[in-house]
Amino acid sequence: MSVPSGMMDPVTTIDLRESAESLLRELAGPGARLREDQWTAIEALVVQRRRALVVQRTGWGKSAVYFISAKLLRAAGRGPTVIVSPLLALMRNQVAAAQRAGVVAATINSGNVTEWDEIHAQVAGGEVDVLLVSPERLNNPDFRDSVLPKLAADAGLVVIDEAHCVSDWGHDFRPDYRRIRTLIADLGSGIPVLATTATANDRVVTDVAGQIGTDTLVLRGSLDRESLHMSVVRIEDAVTRTAWLSRRLHELPGSGIIYALTVAAAHDLADVLSSHGHRVAAYTGQTDPAEREMLEQALLGNEVKALVATSALGMGFDKPDLGFVVHLGAPSSPIAYYQQVGRAGRGTDNAQVVLLPGPEDRRIWSYFASVAFPREHVVREVLTALDRERPLSTTALEPLVELNRSRLEMVLKVLDVDGAVRRVRGGWLATGEPWVYDTERYERLSVAREAEQQAMIDYQSTSECRMTFLRRQLDDPSLDGRVCGRCDNCTGERTDTTVDATDLAAIRTRLDRPGIDLAPRKQWPTGMSKLGIPLSGKISGGAETGRVLGRLSDLGWGQRLRAVLDGPDAPVPDSVFDACVAVLRDWNWTRRPTAVLAMDSPTHPRLAADLAARLARVGRLRDLGVLPLRPDRRPVAAANSAHRVAALFDSWTPPDLTGLDGPVLLVDALTDTGWTLTLAAHTLRLAGAPAVLPFALATPS
Template identity: 55%
Template structure:
């Protein structure tokens, strides 16, 4: 939740425009509060000074929440739509409690962008606010001094900061003793039913348990159905005062446009982006889709930028400001731009591909129309959506086997282990390993200490029923999203009902209620431009240069840098599996159960185009390849061999043969970490006698190494090393698809 619109006229917001002149005087407010009499009168004084309007009044439920906190010292949950004024509740409550001698408010906030907006809004309101998070941890001394001098009204912390050993042991106890109000913003992150579930948020229950009983607690969210509400109430403890309001957004005009493929969706954007009101956000499901779409639109002359999880923190701030100041028409973003971004006059939200649930969709479309009467929201679903949903759903779920391995490893270590050290012994990549450790920490089985992680010795059992419920809930939510796309009824009513809003009713504005409000034509030139962009192929494959740490523990005798004479050269891949263009065709080739077969002629021509562009870049400085070698494949041998033979025929190059693979060893399947991925292929990819003979007689020069799918790059690294040791001058990897 970002600083929301306060009561009064629509222009009275915390966006730094209409509010800028209304600077809050904390001392004057304290005097006015002392003279105001009743809590309501006092709260109204603070509210009107905050918004700079003498006629401002509370929305339904706002004062009731303030009263529960300030007079009752209660634990309250506020579930209200974006724009209702949840931040008014905690800012007014904070200042009233401060005027009564309470300590500063502690706000747990999930995103850096959200913290930036909250601090800026507080400062404009005269509320003294500071933040401590991963981006400014070095400033804790400054924050600590300000707290000691009682110069902080509101302190924002990230949930991850609460688990930091130094912060937890040295600063948190003092904070807990002084806290006058605890606020849990975006509280749906507490719930494992929530679409933004954050394991660290579940630790807040421990934080609440440490607070004196007299300290009030407020949890706020705009996206919670009944299951999530029940989970949050359980985390808050007994006697929770819950306020739920209507969630329908009257300012939004919803619509769905189903088009044949990615080409038509991009063509529609090229044709109509300039006509959309104001500036807005174009959401995609993957990083590659965001980057590809932004590139296409920018090349067509539109002022757009990509915003993803790969975007640098400083650049994110710059992009957010550019959108707020209408310096760009749109940011093409993944879900990285969601909670925490506040632009009250955001004119539109477009989705290229549907989020996996109505709740997640409601969260993202809620960025628009927060301080304006109208905003347009259009969903352009894609045929690939379900595959992407499935990938992300399964990637984040912990398994009993992996959890047991982590606990056993930590138990045997007898001392704290860093995440990299643990990664070298457990077959999990860094991100899912960190997620699993957080889940285990919340359950009390491990704890983060100085030097890494250690076992607590507390018995732990995998809650299979819980994870089965979560998995089934995700399936149900995905089906609900498909129903939203295809339904004939009111779309806003459906979204509100999906959040268990009992007041859900037809909006009268969406394409189902009022008829299609958006154009459906696609310009011929736009289709051609989209087709050309989607047919664009070729991405670099950077070579591995370092061996993973801890390989000796897995029986692999390597460490440090990979010798230059054993490395492969930079390579090329046709496309990612998640790409909008060739990604669609490649996903069908590598789908579960897909039959092996020769490479499609059109795909061959695309690979030739990649080679042509690569050649113009002088083959990474290595010179033109003089021969071709192919990788062995468990599942796609005909695909790989046919591609290798096609490259030989077109390039008039000799085919030296295929590397040999011992199929009896570990599988090296996708999903493991680098150490285990390398161990899975080490000494299993070899240059057999026939290939060795061909290599010795082929002459000098680089060799193309053909493969079907690259993920961790360790298979290519080991294969290339074997060829280099057999006498090949240089190895140039050429691959059809890249995972992720």
């Protein structure tokens, strides 16, 4: 097939459409027909070599546009199509879809490292029609310097899937995606670009279209989903919400996804539902990649009733007959919520969408907001620490700046895109280029995030059509005032929130099982000598494995522990103390503690001291009082492990441990990173404690 670079004559255009229709039938089945907007996009890419942004609801057929375009361009002698995809699940589904249409596809991602060299050779040899790459690969030094230039010059088409990730305003902005602007700028002449997403409001559309090109074709369709039946069920208590869901899960159609806001909540919920006979499994960002693929296949094959997932299961997971999406806890944005519920009902007439919000949601939103882009002086520290000649790895850079690993990596990626740093073999280099901290931009983003959170709260209490509410949040251009007629507000049907007392008691008993392990820190952070601290290597003479009563994100203990820690500093409540005693009674320690010592808590001194004193009386332990902080100690504000250890080093005055013949139970109200208990234990061991057993009421997650 020969395809000229200009506009085709009518006969040739008709032939091209017939070829496109034939490819669609191979891809989607014998009865499939191209939508008009699908053909418009294909024609723009293949015939006119234009740049296009397609914003269409999940299941509309965006992937068909780029696979058909890729095949037609390949038939015309053009180079391979490069698809930038954000998730492994998306890549797996897309490779399978491409094979159905006779498209030879390959993927380069973190899950197939051993195949990279072979795939590079196949691309160079013209054996691959479509290459899917993760955005992180775009700045891998070898890929960027050896493979990407040739692709940029010879690609038949460049596709940016889930393109809202490009935009600051998108609900799932990713710094790596900003590198796509550089890729697009380096493209050879006449190479078309397609960006696709299901979730973009006006701001995101304008931003993404502008980044693609000055004359971008924008195709936006209706975001209504005729199969979705949306409802909100308000139950304040987390355990009662869990019991309600457990009783009604079997009533939901087919198989589906239950979203939780945290990893801990996902595992708690999966455990409870499994114990009540439901076939479910937890799926989070901490799940091993191989297990993730197995779980996705189990859901696709209806081998499980549901996956209990965090947002790690989202973009790109394609199951047309997914029967329901339930949220135990509300996402912080209506746009993110729409994206997740859009997984359901693509190929069914009836899919249930249920939101079970909780009072703890705002705390979780606040936590995730706290790890946003840091303040200017912290970013300047990163630039100052970097050299222009000798690269520094992230590990080597970490002790030099007050950022933890994940935030440091995010800052480096943003600075890389902005041209202030460059990733090379061995780490990162400063470029010496001037860099300006865009204060106004970050303040605008903060205001926008707050508005999105308020909109999500408004969604929960609105009396208008819920689909209309969400479509308005996404600036749906086809919104015409008609209501969906399916949601709880349109039908007036309200869900019964009563819960069987026996079920509730059983679930509360299971969730109330107190105590989780607190793993000891085993290695001091690297580079402590640069901060003047004589600690390095393996931690010897530190803490033993400790215990925590519960997580603040737990479905069972979370709400009660938050109430204790959020309230005024006071003695430990009896119910909480009794649970602590139960944890200590079941603790499988090598040697029973003979003494107890409270941490000098800056926020809960009375709570920690009272808990330690009562444990001493009940357990007949030597009461060592409180481990006092030195008046001249350094303030501890850094999230970075190295700086936190430096600030905590030598911060306490140890008590007199003369005659101590057993381990010390070291008690605190809250532990987060574990470094405070680690350094305190180190101090006590140096003072003569035979062993230290940390115990805390709570940990964030």
